[in-house]
Amino acid sequence: MKTTLLLFGIATDLADSSSLTLELPNKSSVASFKEFLFNEFPEFRKMSSYAVAINESYASDDTLIRENDVIAIIPPVSGG
Numbered sequence: 001m002k003t004t005l006l007l008f009g010i011a012t013d014l015a016d017s018s019s020l021t022l023e024l025p026n027k028s029s030v031a032s033f034k035e036f037l038f039n040e041f042p043e044f045r046k047m048s049s050y051a052v053a054i055n056e057s058y059a060s061d062d063t064l065i066r067e068n069d070v071i072a073i074i075p076p077v078s079g080g
Contacts, residue, residue: 001026001067009075011050014043024065030054034073050075062070 005020010020024036030052037044052059053072065071 001028001065003068004070004073005016006070007062009056010047011044011073011075014046028065029061030059030063030065033065035062037073044073047075056061063064 001024003022003024005022007015007018007020012051024033028036032051033061051074053074054063054069056070056072061072
């Protein structure tokens with residue numbers, strides 16, 4: 001199934017892009033998406049933590065991803 005991946009912060013630098021179109025297996029969960037992401041972009045393992053949002057709502061590991069969903073990788077924000 002086709003999805004769009006939006007990347008923010010350090011994730012943009014690691015993928016060398018702010019947006020990608022991905023083809024994921026049907027009935028993928030956020031947990032399986034993370035494994036897919038680490039296999040496709042091993043440098044993402046450098047991020048100590050990050051949130052995943054689907055269609056602008058934060059998602060847990062058991063959330064299922066659907067065709068044409070927009071997935072966002074949101075790394076922690078620092079600064080003052």
